[in-house]
Structure formats: C-alpha cells, structure tokens
Amino acid sequence: MPWIDACAADDIEEEDLIRWDHGGKTYVIVHGVDGNFYCTAGLCTHEEVHLEDGLVMDYEVECPKHNALFDYRTGVAKREPACVNLQTFEVKREAGRIQVMVP
C-alpha cells in the first residue's frame, strides 16, 4: 500500500478532525491532543453516520448521532451504541503534510 498525501498538517486544528475521501472510501483524520495525527474509517460502526461532525475530546471521538465514543488511536469502541471498533490507518507527517497509508 502506498502513502497517500491527504492534507496539510495546518488544515486540522488540535483536538479536531476533518473528513477525507479517497478511492471511493471515506475517512476522518484527527489531530490529537498529543499533537499527533491519526486516521480512522469515516463512518460510525453503529449506523454509519459520518464522524466529520463529531467531537474530539482527549483521545476519543464522539459520533454526532448517538454519542458513541471511539479511541481514535486504536479505533476501539468505548461507549454504546457502537459495539464494533473503527478501522484505523497509519499516518505520517512529512514536511508539513499528512500522509495516510490506505488501501
């Protein structure tokens, strides 16, 4: 799998996320509270609502529809109604750009 250039690091405020679409799939890229960047699948595993309008708080992202929580570092579902983990993808930051390893 190649690294794909996704966005500029400055495009995402700390403790926030953006939607990123690539290859017919949708993702979110999170700028975490630790300053690192993370990428997960874009759709909540509960009812497939997009997480782009969600809330990033500490190390979790909250789904805007029914408030399920996921750890954006690992994808682990931490609060119902989500029972299935989110897929996560490798991210690296290079020369102010965010690159993601996605299929």
Add this chain to the structure above:
Amino acid sequence: MNTQVSITHRDYSLTGPESKRAVTTGLAAAEWYHTDVPRKVMKDLMKRRDGPPMRDTALWVALHILFAAGGIYFWGSWIAVPFWLAYGVLYGSACDSRWHECGHGTAFRTRWMNDVVYHIASFQVVRNPVNWRWSHVRHHTDTIIVGRDPEIAWMHPIKLGAKALAYVGILDVWGGVKTLIRNAAGQLSEDEKSYIPETAWPRAIFWARVHVAIYAATLLATLALLAGGAGWAAAIPFLLIGGPRIYGCWHMIMTGLLQHGGLAEDVLDHRLNSRTLYLNPISRWIYWNMNYHVEHHMFPMVPYYALPKLHETIKHDLPAPNTSIWDAYREMFAAVMRQRQEPGYALVKDLPPTAKPYQPHLHASVPERDA
C-alpha cells in the same frame, strides 16, 4: 400555514407492518434536515464541562435530603405536605431529564459521573437503564417515525383520558414495574429485542434485578414499620422510594408531552415534529433545558447547559418558540383536538423569512395512508 401531513390510525409496534413500511419507504435511519452551523461555533457549543452538571447535581442531591428531612421531621402536620410535594418533583420529574442527558453522555465531561447519575435517575424514573438507553437511540434515529420509534407519546387515535392519567404516573409506573419484573425474570419482549442488541440482554436482566430488589426492600421496610405499629408513618419508605414517581411526575409529563404533541409523524425535519418553548427558570432547571427540543434533536451532542446558546445560534432557521407552557399547551391542544376529528392533520408551524423552507422531498416518498 397549516398543511396536511399523513396521520391516521396506526400500528405503533416495532415489529408490525408500519415498521416494514418505514424501512421500505426510506424513513428508517434516514438523512435528516440540519441547520448549517459553522464548525468552529459547533465545536464550542459541544464542549463538555464538569462544572455546571456538578453544581446542578449537588443541588439536586442536597434538595432531596432537605425536603425528605423536612417531610419526615414535620410528619403528622400539614407542614410536611409541601416538603413531600417538592421532594416528589425532584425525584419523580427531575429524574427524567437527568436520565436523558446522562444517557446521551453529554452532561458531564467525566464519563463515570454521567454513568452514576444515569443509573440513579433510571431507577427513579422506573426505566430499565439498558432497555431505555437503546430505545432512546432509536428515538433519535427515527424520531416519531411510526413503527420505528419506541418513545412516541401521542399515539393515534389519541386517548385523552390516558393522557390526563399520566400526570399521576400510576399507569406508567405499573407498566414500568411490570417490565422490570419481566426483565428480572429473564424475559425481553419482541419489541425490546428489536432495538436492544443481543450482547446487552444479560445487562438488561441484571439491572432489572437490581431495581426489583430495591423495590422489594422498600416494601419490606414498609411492612416492618406496619408490623412495628408505626401506623401512617409506615408510608414513609414508599414516599421516599418509588412513590414520588407517582405523586411527583406531573412536571415531567407536563413538559414531556409538549416535545412532539400535535406535530407531524413520519417526517425527516425536526422542525416539523418537535417543539421548542420558553420556560421559567425553575422548570428549566428541573427539565435541564429540554424545552429547546428542536435544537436537541438536531444536535444531540450539545450539552444541556449550551442549549440556550445553540437556540440563539439557529433560531433564525426554526419556527418561533412558544412563549410559555400555557401558550404551548393552547397550541398543542388545539392541534390534538383537531387530530382526533381529522386523522391526517398535523400542525405545521410558520417559519421565519430567514429560515430555509421545510424539505418535504426528504419524506415525500411516503405513500398516502388509508384513513
């Protein structure tokens, strides 16, 4: 502007033909209308804090203790009555908003605090904390979609007698206790199984057993006091636990019935099926600002203490709020009385000129129903 929206004699079960129809017509788990709010503003509105809910919860607990102590201290005198009435509302009405907000996980920033208050409030409101968490999830996915939403308060044809009785929660408590006993015996109904995932069934049974055990202990305490010759004072355990859900629920019913009453079913725009109204500060504290109901349904991530600000942010796109409980009841009852005569009627409120028009195309694929 009053237009006709299809409402008639309906099957509100979650496993019947209406449920299948909602799925095939695209009303289930559909895309809903949202007012545009810039991300920066919304992020600010969604921010969680521990301060406001801790202050409100400390006050809520302190008032429970104060009013219960007054009721017991003045037992036998008329002075006790207002203490019990106030205790009843704190227990039997304020529980609903705490159950609701903490169920969403939006009240406190600290998660375990949400969970603790959620469990206490679920017990007070006589709801299985697992079942109702999931039923409320469905209420948000499919708000007032017939055959999908398990929390529709106004079912057609409307029985006004039952609605009036709701103010003294006897029927509701009876239903709630029966459900808890059934769940405690290890049984879930077909409706419950339709919205609670199988992995959560053991927890639903566990919590039902905990609740039933506390009610059984309360009953035993009452019997022990009676046997000990306490006379009327034997009612005190019941007045403290369980009873307030009957004699103190009126405020919860008064505000709760306004949330969707007289408005449309089977629409995908919360401005058509939910009501926002202005309330006095005491009622707002009891109700944790759920009078901003359109706002809450559009943006359930916004905590109760930020709802007034959210209202200010999006009110240009919403029907004008009712100005008081009285004003809202007058409007709702006129609509409800018309719905009793005229199946198919629902109140459609005027939008301000600054608002985006209603989006009937969102739910337009729904076929006309037989009257």
